[in-house]
Amino acid sequence: MTALACRHVGMRFGAFAALTDVSLRFERSRFYGLIGPNGAGKTTLINVLSGALQPTSGEVELDGRPMHRASRHAFARQGLARSFQTSSLFNELGVRESLVLALQAKSATQSAWRDPMADARLCAGADAMLGRLGMRHMADERVGALAHGWQRLLDLGIAFIGDAPIVLLDEPFAGIGHSAIGATEDAIRELARGRTVVMVEHNMSVLMRLAEDIVVLAGGQVLARGTAEEVRADAGVRRAYLGEHA
Numbered sequence: 001m002t003a004l005a006c007r008h009v010g011m012r013f014g015a016f017a018a019l020t021d022v023s024l025r026f027e028r029s030r031f032y033g034l035i036g037p038n039g040a041g042k043t044t045l046i047n048v049l050s051g052a053l054q055p056t057s058g059e060v061e062l063d064g065r066p067m068h069r070a071s072r073h074a075f076a077r078q079g080l081a082r083s084f085q086t087s088s089l090f091n092e093l094g095v096r097e098s099l100v101l102a103l104q105a106k107s108a109t110q111s112a113w114r115d116p117m118a119d120a121r122l123c124a125g126a127d128a129m130l131g132r133l134g135m136r137h138m139a140d141e142r143v144g145a146l147a148h149g150w151q152r153l154l155d156l157g158i159a160f161i162g163d164a165p166i167v168l169l170d171e172p173f174a175g176i177g178h179s180a181i182g183a184t185e186d187a188i189r190e191l192a193r194g195r196t197v198v199m200v201e202h203n204m205s206v207l208m209r210l211a212e213d214i215v216v217l218a219g220g221q222v223l224a225r226g227t228a229e230e231v232r233a234d235a236g237v238r239r240a241y242l243g244e245h246a
C-alpha cells in the first residue's frame with residue numbers, strides 16, 4: 001500500500017526550477033533515503049511532501065487522498081510528521097515539557113486551556129518517548145543546556161511523538177559528533193519501525209545502513225532509485241553525486 005506519493009511535481013522559484021517532473025511512491029512501513037548533491041532539491045521536496053510548500057505543478061497524495069492546496073496542518077491531521085534541518089526546539093523549555101507540548105499540539109481532542117503538564121496522558125506519552133530516546137534522566141533539564149547531540153535526539157522525539165504513520169526527516173545527523181551517531185541511529189531505527197520514513201541525509205554510511213530504498217535527486221529531477229547496492233553501482237549517480245568521471 002502506498003502511504004505517500006507525488007506525481008509530476010514541479011517547483012519553481014521565479015525562473016528557477018528547483019524540482020522538475022518528480023514522481024515518487026513511498027510504500028507503507030518502509031524506510032527511504034533521499035540523497036543528492038547540494039542544491040539537488042531534497043529539502044524542497046520534503047517541503048512539498050509535507051504541505052509546507054505548494055508545488056507549482058503536479059500533486060501530492062497522502063494515503064490515496066489528493067492533497068491539492070491542503071495546508072501543512074491538514075497534512076499533519078492526515079498522519080504526517082516531519083523534522084527540520086535546523087533544530088525547532090525552544091531553549092527555555094524543559095525536555096519533558098517540550099515533548100508534552102508537541103504531543104498536545106498533535107492531539108486533536110486536547111483542550112488548549114488545560115495545563116498540559118497536569119495532563120496524565122500527555123505526561124505518560126512524553127515519558128514513554130524519553131525512555132525510547134534514553135533521555136529519562138534529562139527530563140527536567142532546560143533544552144538550552146543540552147549538548148547538541150541530545151538536542152537533535154529530542155528533535156527526533158518531537159517528530160515521532162504522537163505515532164504519525166509517515167515521518168519525514170531532514171538531515172537528522174547534521175552537526176552530531178561521532179560519539180553520538182550510534183545512539184541517534186539506534187533511536188531512529190527503533191522509532192521508524194512500522195512507519196513510512198523518508199530521510200534526507202548527507203552521512204552516507206548511516207543512510208545506507210538505515211534505508212531500504214534510496215532515491216537520488218540531481219538538479220531537481222529523480223536520477224535513480226533502488227537499494228544501496230543498486231544506487232552505488234549506478235554510473236549516472238557516481239558521475240552526478242560522487243563526482244566520479246565515467
Ligand SMILES: Nc1ncnc2c1ncn2[C@@H]1O[C@H](COP(=O)(O)OP(=O)(O)OP(=O)(O)O)[C@@H](O)[C@H]1O
Pocket residue numbers: 013016018036037038039040041042043044045
Ligand atoms: N525559497 C526559495 N527561493 C529561491 N530559491 C530557492 C528557495 N528554496 C530553495 N531554493 C533553491 O532551490 C535549489 C534546491 O534547494 P534545496 O534546499 O531543496 O536543496 P537541497 O538538495 O536540500 O540542498 P542541501 O543538500 O544543500 O541542503 C537550490 O538551488 C536553492 O537555492
